[in-house]
Amino acid sequence: MPTATKKPGGKRKEKEWELRLYVAGETAKSRAAIENLLKICEEHLKGRYHIEVIDLMKSPQLAAGEQIFAVPTLIRKLPEPVKRLIGDLSSTEKVLVGLDIRPFDEGAGAS
């Protein structure tokens, strides 16, 4: 009996994005940063990103381990190389550049 199997490699393998955002408390600014990041990811990395938000006001002990000098800090853990952003994370365009997400980048270019 013939079986139809769909090759997982049929589509070019896409980069998985792992982002970690460090914020200080549940402030309007923190919310703006989170919302902006979600918006960017939904638009450009839909279905292949994971964001972890860490509130350093709640868990300040996590700052030293990850060497967080400033808040907010956004870390791109994956894909490598690791990248970090600090400052005004509500600026979509600059976050895109900082994370090296090219608009409409399907993520297939990197091997």
Next chain:
Amino acid sequence: MTTVLFVDSERKFLDKAKKYLEKGGINVALASSAEEALEMLRDNSFDVIVSGLEMSGMGGIELLESLKARGIDAPFILFADSGREEATIKAMRSGAELVLQRGEDMRAQLRELEAVIEEIVKRKNAEAALRKRERDFRAIVNGNADAMIVLDREGVIRYLNPATSTLFNLPESDMLGKMMGFPIVLDEPVEMYVMRGFREFVAVEMRMVEAEWAEKPSYLISFRDVTGHVRYEEELENRVEERTAELLMANKMLQDEIESRMAIEEELRVEIEEREKADAALKEAKARADLYLDLMGHDINNLNQIGIGYLELALESSDPGEIKSLIAKPLEVLRSSSEIIQNVRKLQQLAKEETKKDVAASIINLCSVVAGLSTAYSSVKEREIEVRVDAPKLCLVKANGLIRDVFANLIDNSIKHSDPAKPLTIKITIKRVTDNNREYFLCAVEDNGPGIQDWVKDKIFMRFSRGTTKAHGKGLGLYLVKRLVEDYNGKVWVEDRVPGEYAKGTRFVVMLPAALI
């Protein structure tokens, strides 16, 4: 001005070179040997040193090495004869800036030399300016109270000023080479936090300029500690919150106050209403008192005057028969007086019962009341009176004991207004009727007396309205009847016994609510 030291043992070449270069504005010093050049360089410095390769005594390459050994690193240009590639390579390895080929056309060579010197000087000036700028930059950054950090394109810390160590409470070595992050600044300054010792939050303002550092494009960022500023803002916010809370509290208190005032007003309103009621009751009571006083005063006084008149006549008379008849009148008058007093008492009682709201509280059998009256009036002296009753055995009404006076007054009224010389027949009939779905007893008291003219009919129940007959009246009996009947929630009116013919007698109709068993 650019200064050049020209070293060669060929004097002619030196002179020509000097002449040519000085025309171009270059200051040229000459040395005819390497030893002499070294001697001159002891006290002077030059922008460029030009030397021949082979000279008497020390050669050009040796001179270059010697200069390097002494720490003199002015650009060194070597003139070499063609075909000395080996020497050229050696010279370049030793740090010569350039090796020029000496050939036939001296002018062309000098032109080239001049261009090279100018180029070197230009470059040197640029380098010096850059060095100065870096020195100045460091001086500014180092002395700055704000934390200033140079980040490379990846956000790695390449330089930090002493204020940074203080702000972050970390030694320089713990920060240099660490990745802080690519700074994103849209509008300066960015309000954010830095982690002092990776533990404590410090509110800062971040500013950024793109700068060149160690000849690489970099970012110079500064962090200004605005804790004081933030603290002030927080304090302001706290104060606003406190003030808001105070205002809310004040508002609540005001609301409570308004509510309590409204409650007091309501109480006051109720009290005023009660007072108004009490006032009305008082007015009513006063009106009643006035009425009683009127009755007592006016009627009794009138009656008394009549009595007095007869008694005075009796006093003057000597005829016993006449005296007897004369004193019969005052006796009748006195009876009337006491009747008035009795009626006033009944009205008073009525008023008292009214305040107790239980006027119509008991159930009375109307038939037995009427039957009793019939017996009493049928035996009135000196009159031929017949009281006939046509009623069922049981007629229960909501009333009280004074119901007897209603009918007694109606019978009295008929007797008073009838001709004493004629026989009087009073007929009382009681029927059960329904009006507006309510059960009533309709009691008619009719006589064959003189009747009541139509225009008087609606006035007879008023105080002091009397019938047109000459008979004495107190104007009170029918008033009492009306009041009692109304208190029993009933109605009373008068009509002709034979409709349209008033002279054939009167019919009083009393309608009283039946008591439900």
